[in-house]
């Protein structure tokens with residue numbers, strides 16, 4: 282309990298997933314603080330944003346995240362928006378806030394808050410490689426979506442991506458290939474497929490297309506033949522991207538259906554039935570990558586975000602025992 286009191290003055294995770302940093306900053310949920318940071322545009326990091334927009338004096342995010350938030354329907358007054366590009370800082374009330382790149386979805390950022398007497402940081406959602414560690418921290422708050430070895434995938438993203446491409450190539454002559462994922466991941470996959478020369482037509486819902494245009498600019502990748510999906514069964518060899526929440530409504534249609542999920546850990550590609558597959562692909566760090574991040578960052582202490590992650594208690598214990606860094610998970614009781 283001693284660590285709990287020591288660490289939590291300038292960094293903690295609240296009961297509703299709010300990440301409290303320094304004296305004035307809250308990230309990724311609502312709290313009455315001067316500054317609200319949005320690390321990226323996923324829904325579990327934008328909660329309470331309307332309330333924050335009223336209460337806080339500034340909302341800080343990367344320019345790309347602000348573009349996504351607008352497309353997703355969040356109305357943030359221009360005079361409250363404070364876009365920060367990676368590695369740029371702003372000092373407010375004696376605290377310097379910096380956003381640092383995180384590899385997750387376009388625009389994702391880590392948050393660093395510094396004052397003369399403390400230096401604390403939050404990874405937000407991330408995976409490795411491509412997320413530089415926040416170093417010399419007094420306290421690191423880390424995301425641990427896959428917080429124990431029982432969720433460890435035994436293959437890399439690149440292998441999973443190759444398997445996805447092989448499956449698309451094999452199946453596309455039999456009709457459309459439907460890919461189900463959340464926004465953010467949909468756009469990452471579109472970019473990765475185009476980078477690897479996959480030039481089949483892409484169809485997607487209008488919001489996904491608008492978000493893809495933003496990602497395309499950010500990554501400098503031309504998305505080629507990308508058109509709106511207008512419903513029904515397209516009569517052509519196309520890859521159709523559909524939001525995960527609509528899987529049930531589409532999965533009986535003609536073609537091959539592929540669900541992208543990081544929770545598939547049995548195998549890289551798993552056939553569920555004749556034309557339905559799970560492909561194990563995640564936009565979060567594996568357990569091993571979480572530990573690797575902490576080992577590289579070497580903070581004085583660690584708080585594992587147990588609000589969004591699974592088995593955060595295990596991650597904290599592992600970090601203490603294996604790396605010798607004091608660690609706890611918060612909030613202790615999950616809602």
Ligand SMILES: [Zn+2]
Nearest residue numbers: 321323385406
């Ligand atoms: Zn996310």
